[in-house]
Amino acid sequence: MNVANVVNETTDEAGLRVKTPKALVAGRPGPAVRDAALWAALAGAGVFAYREQSDPSPVLGLVLPLLILAAAVPGSRRHPAPAVFLANAACALGLAHPSATASPYLLALAALTYLLGIRSARTGPALLLFGVCTAVDLALCAVLGVGPVYWFYAMSMIPMALVLPWLAGRYRQARQALVRGGWQRAHDLEQRQRFVAEQARLRERTRIAADMHDSLGHELSLIALRAGALELSPTLTGQDRTDLAVLRAAVSDAVGHLRDTIGVLRDGSEGEPTASSVEPVEELVDRVRESGVTVHFRREGAVPVLPPLVDRTAYRVVQESLTNAIKHAPGSTVRIRIAHQGARTHVRVTNSAPPTTGQAATGRPATAQADPARPATALPAPGPAPEPASGHRGLTGLRERVLLIGGTLHAAPREGGFEVLAALPDRVSPERAGTTGEPHPREEAGSESVRRLAAARRSTRRRFVVAFAAPAGVGLLMLASAAYLALQLATCVLRPADFAALRPGQDRAELAHLLPDRQFRYVPEAVTKARPAPPGTVCEYYRSNSNLLDEVDVYRLCYAGSRLTAKDVLPS
Structure with a gap:
């Protein structure tokens, strides 16, 4: 089944494009439908509040806010911040209304602020x-000179509608990101598991290549050496010598093919697998001596218990050096010295310059094998020794092996021969722990999963602090606004005894000591319409007591010029 037939690309709440099965997309309304539904719900709240107002202004109270919401709701998908600013403007229109604030559109402001928290990171x-x-x-409140209720609305209700829904949207966004990140992490783990399996196959291929090169190549070189020595035996017939020459040539070709194959297997390898047990170096030297090679071996210092990886590396240094000496300098004398000093093992393998051609095959004069009872017979020269493959892969692989465990290797010609010097640590350092298949703490600390976990913890701590700090800040702001409102209402109270002492006809200056410092500016419009002021007068309003929780009667004093003409009690 083609995945493209069952998967469709959609846009989620955060404005991100995600792949969703078509079966789910088919039953889900599109963005335009969802935006229209949201606008209808917000507009319905505004229409309901508009119908409850007395003497409403249709343009300021209904038409203009609905047009603003019609632009803000769909625009919030691409530009959520300007949409919030437009919704705030719809709320601010209520500040210019003579008798009612824009509380119905606080719902629209809260909804768009919530979407801002989801869609903006x-x-x-x-x-x-x-x-x-x-x-x-606040600037609009100051310009319009509104009453304390409007100030309280602007200083507490609007900031609360801005901050708290935004925090809820941020939480929703973080939760969605966590879910998406979890699925993405699971996908990455699956990919990494496949990669690890592939790397395991590559390491196994490298191990096979190393063993074939170090072991089989060495044995083939010894076979070629023995065939060359047997070819010089005076007891063989001409046909036997021909067959041995063909055999030695075939072995030489096999060594060349082996090196080519090993080169292909080793290409792209990343490291050396965990070491396995090998035979002691002394047994290797004994087998080479049995092949007719002159080898002098010496070990100095107390032999420590070496890790398998170090022991195998030392063995490979000696084996590769012997193999190269047999192939490149047949008949030469090889000297091996292994010294254990401090915390390191030093391996030194040197071979002398190769002897003459007649001695090259066995390392000793050809006449030493002749039978005195038989007439001297011209012996054919032995065939060429196996030639090394181009690229010197043996020394290259050996150097990689030594460097992987933290050692050093130096190989160079010396006095007509060749010398290989290797210094190996008796213990593999933690920095080389990866070569033994054990994860290193630094690598774990620097891994992608650890970095993501640390980033998630930091983000969680920040969100935890904000979750408590933001409501606390909003609460303090509301408390300050309530305190200011209480101060405004408490300082516009005219005591009933003072109100009773006022007499129409008195001058405004005579009443100054009885009147409070501030006037009560928020008088319900329905009350003023039910009791209109006398024509040609200017009225002032005061609260009858300082109770902030209950509705109280309002005292009205009307002046004609500076003379008090009427005083009334307006029920709340």
Whole structure:
């Protein structure tokens, strides 16, 4: 089944494009339908509040806010911050209304702020937007000279509608990101598991290549050496010598093919697998001596218990050096010295310059094998020794092996021969722990999963602090606004005894010591319409007591010029 037939690309709440099965997309309304439904719900709240107002202004109270919401709701998908600013403008229109604030559109502001928290991951611009909106509202209050209730609305209700829904949206966004990140992490783990399996196959291929090169190549070289020595035996017939020459040539070709194959297997390998047990170096030297090679071996110092990886590397250094001496300098004398000093093992293998051609095959004069009872017979020269493959893969692989465990290798010509010097640590350092298949703490600390976990913890701590700090800040702001409102209401109280002492006809200056410092500016419009002021007068309003929780009667004093003409009690 083609995946493209069952998967469709859609846009989620955060504005991100995600792949969703078509079966689910078919039953889900599109973005335009969802935006229209949201606008209808917000507009319904505004229409309901508009119908409850007395003497409403259709343009200021209904038409203009609905047009603003019609632009803000769909625009919030691509530009959520300007949409919030437009919704705040719809709320601010209520500040210009003579008798009612824009509380119905607080719902629209809260909804668009919630969408801002979901669709925008940046905190700084959002906080700057909230500050600008609050500053605009307070500036409008100051320009219009509104009453304390409006100030309380602008200083507490609007900031609360800005901050708290945004925090809820941020939480929803973080939860969605966590879910998406979890599935992405699971996908990455599956990919990494396949990669690890492939790397395991490559390491196994490298191990096979190393063993074939070090073991089989060495044995083939010894076979070629023995065939060359047997070819010089005076007891063989001409046909036997021909067959041995063909055999030695075949072995030489096999060594060449083996090196080519090993080169292909080793290409792209990343490291050496875990070492396995090998025979002691002394047994290797004995087998080479049995092949007719002159080898002098010496071990110095107390032999420590070496890790398998170090022991195998030392064995491979000696084996590769012997193999190269047999192939490149047949008949030469090989000297091997292994010294254990301090915490390191030093391996030194040197071979002398190769002897003459007649001695090259066995390392000793050809006449030493002649039978005195038989007439001297011209012996054919032995065939060429196996030639090394181009690229010197043996020394290259050996150097890689030594470097992997933290050692050093030096190989260079010396006095007509060749010398290999290797210094190996008796213990593999933690920095080389990866070569033994054990994870290193530094690698674990620097892994992608650890970095993601640390970033998630930091983000969680920040969100935890904000979750408590933001409501606390909003609460303090509301408390300050309530305190300011209480101060405004408490300082516009005219005591009933003082109100009773007022007499129409008195001058305004005579009443100054009885009147409070501030007037009560928020008088319900329905009350003023039921008791209109006398024509040609200017009225002042005062609260009858300082009770902030209950509705109280309002005292009205009307002046004609500076003379008190009427005083009334307006029920709340």
